[in-house]
Amino acid sequence: MFGRGSQLVAKSFSRNVAAASFQRRLASTKSLKETLQEVIPAKQEQLKKLKTEHGQASLGEVTVDNVIGGMRGLKAMLWEASVLDPNEGIRFHGLTIPDCQKQLPAAPGGKEMLPESMLWLLLTGQIPSEAQVRQLSAELAEKGELPAYVEKLIDSLPPTLHPMTQLGMGVAALNHDSSFQAAYEKGIKKTEYWTHTFEDCINLIARLPALSARIYHNIYNAGAPLPGIDKKLDLIGNYANMLGFANEDLTEYLRLYIAIHGDHEGGNASAHTAHLVGSTLSDPYLSYSAALYALAGPLHGLANQEVLRWQMAMQKEIGDEITHEKIKDYLWKTLKSGQVVPGYGHGVLRNPDPRFMALQEFCDARPDLLKSPTIQLVKQTYEVAPGVLKEHGKTKNPYPNVDATSGCVLYHYGLTQFKYYTVIFGVSRALGCLTQLVWARALGLPLERPKSLSMDAIEKLIKA
Numbered sequence: 001m002f003g004r005g006s007q008l009v010a011k012s013f014s015r016n017v018a019a020a021s022f023q024r025r026l027a028s029t030k031s032l033k034e035t036l037q038e039v040i041p042a043k044q045e046q047l048k049k050l051k052t053e054h055g056q057a058s059l060g061e062v063t064v065d066n067v068i069g070g071m072r073g074l075k076a077m078l079w080e081a082s083v084l085d086p087n088e089g090i091r092f093h094g095l096t097i098p099d100c101q102k103q104l105p106a107a108p109g110g111k112e113m114l115p116e117s118m119l120w121l122l123l124t125g126q127i128p129s130e131a132q133v134r135q136l137s138a139e140l141a142e143k144g145e146l147p148a149y150v151e152k153l154i155d156s157l158p159p160t161l162h163p164m165t166q167l168g169m170g171v172a173a174l175n176h177d178s179s180f181q182a183a184y185e186k187g188i189k190k191t192e193y194w195t196h197t198f199e200d201c202i203n204l205i206a207r208l209p210a211l212s213a214r215i216y217h218n219i220y221n222a223g224a225p226l227p228g229i230d231k232k233l234d235l236i237g238n239y240a241n242m243l244g245f246a247n248e249d250l251t252e253y254l255r256l257y258i259a260i261h262g263d264h265e266g267g268n269a270s271a272h273t274a275h276l277v278g279s280t281l282s283d284p285y286l287s288y289s290a291a292l293y294a295l296a297g298p299l300h301g302l303a304n305q306e307v308l309r310w311q312m313a314m315q316k317e318i319g320d321e322i323t324h325e326k327i328k329d330y331l332w333k334t335l336k337s338g339q340v341v342p343g344y345g346h347g348v349l350r351n352p353d354p355r356f357m358a359l360q361e362f363c364d365a366r367p368d369l370l371k372s373p374t375i376q377l378v379k380q381t382y383e384v385a386p387g388v389l390k391e392h393g394k395t396k397n398p399y400p401n402v403d404a405t406s407g408c409v410l411y412h413y414g415l416t417q418f419k420y421y422t423v424i425f426g427v428s429r430a431l432g433c434l435t436q437l438v439w440a441r442a443l444g445l446p447l448e449r450p451k452s453l454s455m456d457a458i459e460k461l462i463k464a
């Protein structure tokens with residue numbers, strides 16, 4: 001959205017904000033809403049200034065390629081929480097994934113940052129204190145139970161219905177209790193939109209684990225009863241518990257994966273969908289339900305299940321004696337049959353995805369994961385695939401994205417139902433999409449309505 005110079009200023013501003021709040025973090029006990037309330041006026045002021053002083057400044061031209069090429073690279077959206085650099089990957093308010101790993105509070109006794117901590121950073125641009133994160137975890141646990149009618153709705157669905165279809169339905173149905181919708185019907189002022197949106201977003205994030213775990217048990221566990229929410233546990237501690245996985249390593253993995261996968265700037269299909277639907281003043285439940293159906297596509301959130309399916313087919317074909325040569329042959333076979341290599345390539349990134357690297361580091365630190373044939377195959381494929389994809393010459397990014405490994409680790413820990421993996425992504429992506437909905441209301445962003453053109457109209461414009 002800005003030039004390189006202003007990006008650097010923004011980065012260093014965010015770093016300073018993060019550093020200052022890091023120093024304050026042990027002392028502060030303000031709630032997430034109070035902290036957010038404090039940071040909103042400065043952002044509103046920044047937007048007003050941008051509009052009045054630079055409203056007509058150009059951020060680049062729009063080419064025919066942009067229009068027919070899925071709007072790749074077109075700078076056309078405001079998104080506050082994260083910015084994606086094609087070479088270095090994602091930064092959340094200026095912080096890289098390793099910065100976040102160092103600074104964001106983990107669970108008691110844990111090492112990996114909590115998604116609650118990431119949510120705090122995304123929403124406020126600040127590093128929360130441990131006390132603040134514990135308070136937020138407690139609030140989410142308090143609000144985490146599903147209403148009975150949603151349980152009934154989910155229980156009535158056939159177990160053959162895709163888990164993502166079920167998740168989207170459950171999320172949409174939660175709008176029965178939407179604070180934003182009720183307040184809007186009463187007629188609130190525009191300046192109050194964000195507080196009700198915030199309430200809905202927190203309620204939705206709180207309820208996603210119970211909803212997602214219920215879907216899991218109905219589909220894969222013959223509707224076995226779920227354990228209740230433990231008020232002393234964090235959001236993902238409860239999610240792992242409700243899924244029926246008591247393994248602490250898996251819980252830590254889920255915390256890390258869900259935190260770093262929570263936001264990837266605004267143009268990706270799920271984030272953009274949430275933003276577009278939210279811009280109609282649809283409530284957060286409906287907006288995020290729509291986003292989940294974008295996430296359910298094979299080029300987006302379904303890739304993690306596709307990777308595992310592809311990798312298992314490769315393993316079956318090449319047998320136990322895996323060599324680089326055999327992987328190479330399989331990669332070429334995939335490409336020559338006109339299929340994509342799942343887990344490789346990206347719409348924006350042009351280097352290995354730092355989220356992939358963070359998950360690899362998680363694996364490297366655990367001998368059981370290092371020994372796993374599935375994880376070994378991920379590593380060996382990474383050693384070969386970029387070269388093959390470069391030689392193939394089509395993809396602009398021959399490197400792995402986060403999905404090249406995310407599902408494989410889940411598989412190792414016994415969560416073997418591939419079709420469910422995108423649901424976990426859906427629990428994660430709520431952090432970023434819902435953050436932006438709150439900010440869109442706080443900043444009073446308008447209805448999104450780009451101009452479309454027919455081919456004839458484009459030709460006419462070119463001739464003119």
Ligand SMILES: CC(C)(COP(=O)(O)OP(=O)(O)OC[C@H]1O[C@@H](n2cnc3c(N)ncnc32)[C@H](O)[C@@H]1OP(=O)(O)O)[C@@H](O)C(=O)NCCC(=O)NCCS
Nearest residue numbers: 299300303340341342343344345346347394395396397401
């Ligand atoms: C992510 C993805 C959809 C990005 O698409 P994109 O922005 O259009 O990517 P590119 O601009 O590099 O695509 C240029 C060409 O390379 C091809 N390509 C991209 N990634 C490829 C891959 N992993 N394997 C084979 N071909 C690939 C595209 O299909 C396209 O071919 P086309 O011109 O015949 O249509 C794409 O890389 C992909 O399909 N990857 C595999 C699925 C995946 O991992 N998704 C998760 C993303 S986080």
